[in-house]
Amino acid sequence: MKLPDGPKTSPWLLNHHFKTDPLGFMDAMGDRYGDIFTIMAGSEPLVIVSNPEGIKQIFTSAKEITAAGQLNQGAALLVGSNGLLMLDGLRHKHRRQLLMPPLHGTRVKLYGERICQVADKVINNLAIGQSFYAYPTVQKITLEVILQTLFGLHSGERYEQFRQVLSNLLSFSRSYWLGLSLSYPFLRKDLGHWTPWGYWLSLQREFDKLLKREIEERRSQADTSRTDVLSELVLACDETGQPMSYEDIRDLFPSLLLGGQDASATAITWSLYWIHHLPDVRQRLREELDTLGESPDPMKIAALPYLSAVCNEALRLYPTQVVTFPRLVESPIELMGYELSPGTILRGCIYLTHQREDLYPQPKQFRPERFLERPYTPYEFLPFGGGARRCPGEALGLFEMKLVLATIVSRYQLGLADENKVEKPKAIGVNYPPSSKLKMVMLGQRPHQERSQKLVTSST
Numbered sequence: 001m002k003l004p005d006g007p008k009t010s011p012w013l014l015n016h017h018f019k020t021d022p023l024g025f026m027d028a029m030g031d032r033y034g035d036i037f038t039i040m041a042g043s044e045p046l047v048i049v050s051n052p053e054g055i056k057q058i059f060t061s062a063k064e065i066t067a068a069g070q071l072n073q074g075a076a077l078l079v080g081s082n083g084l085l086m087l088d089g090l091r092h093k094h095r096r097q098l099l100m101p102p103l104h105g106t107r108v109k110l111y112g113e114r115i116c117q118v119a120d121k122v123i124n125n126l127a128i129g130q131s132f133y134a135y136p137t138v139q140k141i142t143l144e145v146i147l148q149t150l151f152g153l154h155s156g157e158r159y160e161q162f163r164q165v166l167s168n169l170l171s172f173s174r175s176y177w178l179g180l181s182l183s184y185p186f187l188r189k190d191l192g193h194w195t196p197w198g199y200w201l202s203l204q205r206e207f208d209k210l211l212k213r214e215i216e217e218r219r220s221q222a223d224t225s226r227t228d229v230l231s232e233l234v235l236a237c238d239e240t241g242q243p244m245s246y247e248d249i250r251d252l253f254p255s256l257l258l259g260g261q262d263a264s265a266t267a268i269t270w271s272l273y274w275i276h277h278l279p280d281v282r283q284r285l286r287e288e289l290d291t292l293g294e295s296p297d298p299m300k301i302a303a304l305p306y307l308s309a310v311c312n313e314a315l316r317l318y319p320t321q322v323v324t325f326p327r328l329v330e331s332p333i334e335l336m337g338y339e340l341s342p343g344t345i346l347r348g349c350i351y352l353t354h355q356r357e358d359l360y361p362q363p364k365q366f367r368p369e370r371f372l373e374r375p376y377t378p379y380e381f382l383p384f385g386g387g388a389r390r391c392p393g394e395a396l397g398l399f400e401m402k403l404v405l406a407t408i409v410s411r412y413q414l415g416l417a418d419e420n421k422v423e424k425p426k427a428i429g430v431n432y433p434p435s436s437k438l439k440m441v442m443l444g445q446r447p448h449q450e451r452s453q454k455l456v457t458s459s460t
Contacts, residue, residue, distance in 0.1 A: 002339045003045055006038035014039060022322065022427050023351060030352045036336050046345045047335075048323075050352035052359075052379040054336045055324075058346050059379070059387035064333040065346060067388040071326040077182055078173065079258075080251030084392065085325070092388070094239040095252060099392045102149075102229045108399050110227050111149050112298025115400050118144045119407040126442040131417050134272050134438035138265040138404070143167060145400055146260045150253065151214070152228030161210055169203045170261050174429040211250055229256070256393055258429070263320040264397050266431040268404050269438050271314040273423050274366045275409060276416050276440070281368065282409070285310060289410040301406045302399055309368035311401050312381070316354045317366065318425055318432045319383035320391065324348035350382055413443040 018025045035051035072085040122141045126132055153159040177196035181187040192198045218234045233249045275282045288306045329344040355363045359380050384391040417439035426435035
C-alpha cells in the first residue's frame with residue numbers, strides 16, 4: 001500500500017486543531033500537502049481528497065469503495081439507529097426513495113407560497129430602527145418551514161407543541177454539554193432533567209410522545225391528499241412490504257431536522273451578510289427581483305439566474321457539508337496514483353474543493369458571477385455532498401434559500417449593524433454560521449414606488 005503524504009503530528013494534537021479551528025486546519029493541510037493527504041487515526045489511515053477527479057472516482061467506484069453505514073455509527077446517539085446514515089444496500093436505497101417524492105419535484109412547488117409567507121411574517125415582526133441577530137431570526141423561519149413541509153403543521157395546539165419541542169431539541173443538539181456527553185461515554189447517565197444527558201433524553205421522550213400520537217391519528221384517518229413527509233411515511237411500506245415501524249419513521253427525521261434548520265439558516269445568513277456587505281451584489285439582485293413584480297410566482301423566483309448564482313456562491317464558501325461522509329475501501333484500488341488497501345477510509349473535502357484556485361480564481365472573494373460564467377460538474381461544486389450519501393433535502397433546501405432571500409431583499413431594507421466588521425465562521429455542530437450571529441438593523445419596508453419604478457424601467 002502506498003499512502004499519500006500527511007502530517008506526522010500525534011492524532012490527539014491533530015484532533016485538537018481540527019476541533020478548535022476546523023476550516024483553518026483544512027486550509028493548512030491543503031496548503032502543505034495539496035489535494036490528497038493522509039491522516040492516521042491510530043492504525044487506520046484516513047485519506048482526504050479535494051481533487052475533483054479523485055472525488056468522482058470515490059463516488060463512482062461502487063464495487064471497490066462503499067458508503068458503509070457502519071462508518072457513521074458514532075452519530076447514532078444523535079440521529080437514531082435506523083436513519084439513512086446508518087443503513088446500507090437495499091434498506092438505504094428504499095428509505096431514500098421514500099423521501100424523494102415529498103422533497104422534490106411537484107411537491108416542492110406546493111411549499112413555495114408558504115415559504116414566502118413564513119419569511120415575510122418573521123421579518124415583518126422586527127421593530128423598525130432596532131438591531132437584531134440574523135442567524136437566530138432565520139432559524140425561526142427555517143423551523144417553521146420544517147413544521148410545514150416535514151410534518152404538515154401550520155397552526156393550532158399541535159403545531160405549538162411540536163414547535164416548542166423541536167426548538168428545544170434542535171437547540172440542545174448543538175450545545176457544548178451534549179457534545180461532551182457524546183464524546184465521553186461515562187457522562188451518558190440519566191441522572192434527571194437537570195443533567196445534560198438526562199435533559200437530552202427527556203427532550204427525546206417528549207418528541208417521541210408527540211410523534212407517536214401524530215402517527216396513530218394519521219393512520220386511523222388516512223388522508224392521501226396531504227403532501228408532507230410524515231404523511232408520506234405513515235402510508236408507506238418498508239422494503240419487505242410491511243408498514244413502516246414507528247422507529248423506522250422516527251429515525252428518518254433527525255438528519256432532516258438538523259439540516260432543515262441549521263444548514264439552511266447558515267446558508268441564508270451568510271447570503272444576507274454578503275448581499276448587504278457588497279452594495280453591487282445587493283443592487284443587481286434587487287434589480288433582477290424587481291422584474292417579477294409585486295407577487296411573483298415562487299417557481300419564477302427560483303429560476304432567476306443571479307439569485308441562483310448568489311446562493312451557489314454562499315454555498316461554495318461555506319457548504320452545508322465541509323467533508324463528505326466517509327467511504328470504505330473494500331478491495332485494492334488505485335486512486336490518483338496511490339495504491340489503497342482494503343480498510344482505508346476515504347473522505348472528500350468539499351471545503352477545499354470549493355477553494356481551488358484553478359476552479360474558483362480568488363476563492364476567498366464572494367463573486368456570484370463565477371456561476372454565470374461557466375458550469376461546474378457535481379465533483380467541482382458539491383455543497384450537499386454526493387453519491388449515495390448526498391443530502392436528500394437538497395432540492396427543498398435550495399428552493400427555500402432562494403425564496404427566503406428573495407422575500408427579504410425585495411420587500412425590506414436591512415443594514416449591517418457594523419458595516420466595517422468582517423464576519424468569520426464559527427463551528428456549531430457541522431455548520432459554520434457567522435461567529436457574531438450577524439447583527440443587522442431593520443430599516444423598514446422598501447418603498448412600493450421604488451419597486452414599481454424599477455419594474456417600469458426594466459420593461460421599457
